[in-house]
Amino acid sequence: xxxxxxxxxxxxxxxxxxxxxxxxxxxxxxxxxxxxxxxxxxxxxxxxxxxxxxxxxxxxxxxxxxxxxxxxxxxxxxxxxxxxxxxxxxxxxxxxxxxxxxxxxxxxxxxxxxxxxxxxxxxxxxxxxxxxxxxxxxxxxxxxxxxxxxxxxxxxxxxxxxxxxxxxxxxxxxxxxxxx
Numbered sequence: 001x002x003x004x005x006x007x008x009x010x011x012x013x014x015x016x017x018x019x020x021x022x023x024x025x026x027x028x029x030x031x032x033x034x035x036x037x038x039x040x041x042x043x044x045x046x047x048x049x050x051x052x053x054x055x056x057x058x059x060x061x062x063x064x065x066x067x068x069x070x071x072x073x074x075x076x077x078x079x080x081x082x083x084x085x086x087x088x089x090x091x092x093x094x095x096x097x098x099x100x101x102x103x104x105x106x107x108x109x110x111x112x113x114x115x116x117x118x119x120x121x122x123x124x125x126x127x128x129x130x131x132x133x134x135x136x137x138x139x140x141x142x143x144x145x146x147x148x149x150x151x152x153x154x155x156x157x158x159x160x161x162x163x164x165x166x167x168x169x170x171x172x173x174x175x176x177x178x179x180x
Contacts, residue, residue, distance in 0.1 A: 033065050037072035044093060045080070051096055058097075070097050078177045081109075083116050083166055094177060105176050110174065116166040123158040124149050 020028075040057065043049035054174070058069055074097050077090045095102050102109075131147035149155050 015172060030068075033068045034063075034072055036061075037069045037076065040069070041073055041080075043112060045090070051093055054093070055096060056154075073097060074079045075178075078174055081170075081174060081177075083113060083163060083170055087113070098180070102177070102180070109170075110175050112166060112169050116162060119162050119166075120159055123162065124155060127152055127155040127158065130154070 015038060040049070040054050044051065044054050054073075058066055058073075061069060061114075074094060077094050077097075081087050081090055087109070087128065091102065091106060095106075128147060128149040131149060131152060132141075135145060135147065
């Protein structure tokens with residue numbers, strides 16, 4: 001009588017004949033390394049993982065894996081830097097992986113960030129004053145009147161123009177971080 005085999009047994013028999021080439025094995029390894037780096041990136045950025053914990057995890061890695069994870073993390077952190085949020089956490093991570101202070105690049109970054117923020121606030125104040133003036137002309141005024149400045153078309157266009165102008169300067173800083 002014929003022997004009945006489970007699906008698992010059939011799959012195992014077929015998999016014995018499949019041979020993975022060195023190239024495929026290397027691709028799997030690269031993918032695994034990039035997944036580790038991506039995991040560290042997200043865990044650090046979102047806050048549950050401290051910088052010292054990341055450095056400890058990287059130190060436990062061996063040779064090529066360690067170098068690739070460091071390189072990938074640096075690249076991801078630099079690419080994630082933006083004009084919007086507080087970027088201090090990312091800058092500290094970049095400094096730690098590079099093993100030195102960013103000095104002048106960090107100063108230029110903070111200068112551009114503060115200059116951009118200052119100009120955005122000026123646009124918001126100017127548009128806010130214009131909106132209040134318009135509302136007064138229509139008979140709407142008082143201490144409770146607080147127009148939604150950021151939702152206005154003029155404010156959005158002004159903020160977009162400022163961001164575009166500063167983004168070019170900011171990209172120069174990112175390039176300097178990648179090269180240094």
